[in-house]
Each structure stands twice: as C-alpha cells, then as structure tokens.
Amino acid sequence: MTSRPALAAPPMLTFDELYGSVGVLGLKFSDKVKALAGQTVAMRGFMAPPLKAEASFFVLTEIPMSLCPFCSSDADWPDNIVVVYLDAKQTFVQPNTTIEVVGTLEYGSWTDPETGFVSLLRLRGADFEAV
C-alpha cells in the first residue's frame, strides 16, 4: 500500500510520449511533456539499480537495464530515461518487475549536485509501487 491520496488518477505518461523528435543533433521535448510540466503524472517502467546506495534518486527506464562495463560506461544510459526523486526512502524492486511511479514532472537539463548526474526529465516528490 502507498500513502497516495485518493484523488482522481494522475494522467499517465508513456516513454514513447517524452520526445516530439529524436535526432542526431538532439531531442525535442513533446508538447505533452511541456503541457504536463509541474503537474502530478504517472509513469510505468523499470527501476535501474541505484548508482550509489545513498543516492536520493533512481533511474526509470523503458526496458530492464543491462549495462556492459566494457562496451559502455555508467554514462551510457538510453536517451529516454527519467530520473525519479523519492519523497521517502523505498526499497529496490527486483529488476524484472514493472513499477508505476507518481510524481511531479519536470523537464530541462539539470545536474544532480551530489552525483553530477545530468538528467533531462524528472519526477520529483515521487513514490512508486510494483504493478
């Protein structure tokens, strides 16, 4: 159980809806992301293992993550990740499990002050549950 208030279900945002265009010279946020910015939204995806145990955020990915230490570095995340900042600590969910995250949508480049992790899309004040 989560402590979500029993309000109307927040609008669902899918990974396919994050960017209006994807190209070699950059990505453009979708109109839906711009319209929902600052509002509470729900997203479904997979929880990547935390970068550091003490990190205050985790990365939400469209498919379960498999990082290769030699073919890629920790920086080589897919383009369409979302960084999730939790309101309260929650335990890691097994990697083959889909989760639903609810939080306030924020977009634009932002560098996490503790880890230097650069993100483009964030869900703040979030919580999640397995679905």
Place this chain on the structure above:
Amino acid sequence: MRKMLLALAATTMLTGAAQAATVYPLDRATILAGSPFDFKVEFKENVKPEDVKITVNGQDYKAVFGSDVTFTEAEVGKDDKKLGSAVTLRKLMIAAPGEYTVEASAGDEKKAVTWTVYATPAEPKVKNVIFMLGDGLSVAHRTAARIMSKHMTEGKADGRLNLDDVDLRAFIGTSATDSIATDSANTMSAYMTGHKTAVNAIGVYADRTPDSLDDPRVENIAEALRRTTKKSIGIVTGAEVEDATPAAVVSHTRRRADKADIVGMLYDVKPEVLLGGGSAYFLPKETPGSKRKDDKDFVAMFKDAGYALATDKNELEAASGTNTGKILGLFHTGNMDVTLDRDFLKKGTVDKFPNQPGLVEMTKVALGELSKNQDGFFLMVEGASVDKMSHPMDWERAIVETIEFDKTIGLVREFIKTHPDTLLVVTGDHTHGISLIGTIDDEKPGDDMREKVGVYEKAGFPNYKDENGDGYPDSVDVSRRLAIFANNFPDYYETFRPKLDGPFQPSVQNEKKEYVANEAYKDVPGAVLRIGNLPRSSDTAVHAVDDVVLQAVGPGADEFKGYMEQSDVYRVLVDAMALAPAKN
C-alpha cells in the same frame, strides 16, 4: 623447494630490501624513433629527490633524455592513500635507434628496464594504409558468415567471402599489461601505438594515480602521421566515434569511458574523415540528448573548422561531393543500429534514426575523399557490432555484421586494384568464446528445443536463401539455422531462435549489482534457463583470450608472420609508411 622459498621470503622481509619500483614505458617496450613519450618512475616509498638515481645505458639520464625529470614527493591515491614518490618527464624523445637500458633507484628500491628504439626503412613501401578491424572477430564468425551468406553443398562452400582471399599472415596475441584477458581499448591501443597497456587504457601506460588523464602517454598513429607526413586520416565505425576502437587512433586516457574528453582529442587531431555514431558527446549540455557535462558544442566547432556535416545517408551522399576535404558524419546519438535492424527487421532504434548509412556506404565516401590527397592516407574501418552483438549472444545480428564487414572488405579490395600502393590489414582486436556446432532444425520432432539441435551428421546443412543475391540471407529465421553458442555466459534464457523483436538482452542487474536472467524471454516457446558460468557481475558473454587472425595484402605485408604481439603490428604499419626513416 617450498621451504627454501619461505626462507628467502623471510630474509627479504627482515632486511626490507630491494622493493621494485615501476618504470614506464615498461620493460621490453618498443618505441618508434623520434616519437614523443612520457617517462615515469613510481617508487613504493617516499624517497628524497637527491637519492633518486636514473641511468640510461650506464650514463646519467640527462645525456640521453635531454632534460630534467620532475619529482613528486608523495603521490596520493583514493581516500588520500599515500602511494610513494615519483619522477616524470613528459614528451621525451629518442632519435637514435638502439637498445636503451634504463635503471632507476632510490633507497632500497631499484628497477631496470630495456627499451628497443627502432627506425623504419628510409623509403616508404606504400602511400596508403587501410586498417580494417572486425571488433571481436573470431574464427566462428567467419565460418558462420561464409555458410550463411554463400551456403554450402556436399561439404564445399558455394562461394567465398572477400575475407577468404586476403592472405593469412599471423596469429596475434592480445593480452594486456595487467591481464591475459583484454578489451577493445588496450588491444586497439597496442595496434595504434606499438605499446601494450592495461585493460580500459588507450594511448597511455596505466599508472597508479586515480586521475585518468595524467597517465604516461605514448604517441599514437594519428599523431605520428601529423608529425611526420601530410597524409590524410580517416576513421569509420558503426560504434560511437568516441568508443574505444576509434578512440585508440587519436586519444590518451586510462579510462575509455572518458568519452567527452575523447571527443576533444578527436577535435585536436581532426581526422579529415570521421564517420560513425555518438553525437550525444558532441552536443552541449543544454541540448536535450547531450551526454556532455559542459557547454562545448563540438558539432559547431567541427563545422567552424571547415567540416561538411552529415547526419543521415542522404547528407553523407551530399557531403561526399564536398570540396572542403573534411567530413564529419554522425548518424546516431549512440552506437549505430546493426545491419539486420537497419536493412531488414527495422528494430532497435531504426524508427528514431531511419536513414543511417551502413559500413560499406561510409567506407566508400571515406575512400573517395581520402584518396584525393596526393600524399596518401591512413584509414581505420571498424566493424564494431560483430563484438557488440556477440556480447549478448545475438548470433544472427553478429553474423550479419560479419557479412557487412566482409562486403566492406570487398569494396576496399576493388579500391586497391586501382591503388596498388596500399597496404590492407584485416584483423580482430580480440576474440569471443563463440563456436558454430551444427544446426537448429525446427522440423525435428517434439517441442523440446534442445532435441532440435543437430550435431554431427544430424546437423545437415542450413536452409538460408539469398534470392536477390545481395549476400545477406533473405531471412535469418529459417527452419534449419546455424547453431552457435558461447562457451561462457551469465544466467539467461536460451531460446534457440533469432531475436526478431530487437537485439538480445540476456540478463538484467539486480540491487546487489548481480546479473540475473532477463525474464522478457522466459515465455518464448521452448526457452530454457541456463545458469551462468561467469561471475554474477558479468552482464553478457566476455572476450576470449584466444589469438586473433591477422590478414594482409599489399607492399609490406610480408613483415607479418608467425606469432606476433599486438604491439608488433604497429611497427609493420610505420615501416610501410617509413614514419622514422633511418639515416645512413
């Protein structure tokens, strides 16, 4: 015997004697005459500067090295760990060929190394060198590519790969300075500098300090060409252009993951032709999709430096007519999609990047541009995803990549017909634990996929077709297909089938950073869980330590023979181009 060793060890401890310092370049290094390199001695203890003695062939080092070393009293490691004293001398250069024995000592510590400084013939044998690297290319890749592309009747191949007619020359040992097992950074670095180094390192010896950009550098082929010739330089890859293999042509870092820095090093060298993926590290931080942490816009910087920019197949075609002489082609934010996805299945990220060129098209444009230079060129072509698809054991994608690499060899061999003053080298950088053992035959009875694996005479011949004669199978999903397995793997679901929905992802990471089988494949009919034989920290199948095969044609190719260290290959390349002409 054991007793004696123990006794010896005890004596050593008691007297605290003769700890070994470390000298870079390491013992048995081979160094191109006149090439700049960094010299470093690491002492295990803190020593006094006046106690440091360095001799070269018995003389004081300054007579040979020309200048003074810089003394660091205490190097500091992670968590302020004291590492000991060090001396360094950057960009040292030795012009006269010969054997150089360097002895360094301070206090109880002592180390002697011998380097071979070599010149090249006075006259070049070729104008151009084309170095084609199938990343991870192993014997099974080529056998499987031959059978899948050309087919087989009554035990004889129905056709030959282009690879089959490039003269076989040598077995190459790929091991690193710190390990028998190896990766694409240190292996390509050995080819491109003539020095072996540690896993993950490029263009440097791996020193003990945590900074990945301060390690002792050695000259790479691009720098040697810029220093001594007016030749053009080209780099073509299906990977990110800042990935380890292309990076090793131009860069210096202890950590191949320093991709943002590697782009800066690509910019410093400015290869005339640079084609591949990896635009994310060229874009400033503010641009969505960037993986940089600064505001540098390398796309704009390359354009300002006179480069024609291409971001898809059509723009590449247009750029090939450029008269600026310089082309930057970036066709993906990350690694480019593989041939099977690009041209056949339309999976992977082909929906986002629908018009990516292939390796043949990129190499054709590169040859057209580079061959305009009267002084010749050096071109590195990488078939990157032979490796990138062998790691996840996606055999159909890996073999189709091998066929594409082979078609590119065909294009290059055509070029050589009209440009005989070219040395062509075709090789891998390391191998994979891959073997072709028979077929998988859907017509065999039952649902148990394991019983459909045909071995010995029950394998028969696969039934791939190539009606349009393009060299690629019309479908990889045929009823009797190649049975290829890796000899090492993480936990994964074996499906015995091609992955038609996108590249295989055998395992995923859990919260303990262990890799477990990806359950997305659990319900594929006939899938079975295979418990891995690799440590649980391994996400995919790993590189093999087996030798790689080197093939070469053209003037100078006969210098390759027998067993060679990967670092010996560099000497053949620089000999062919006479980059350090012997004076007599």
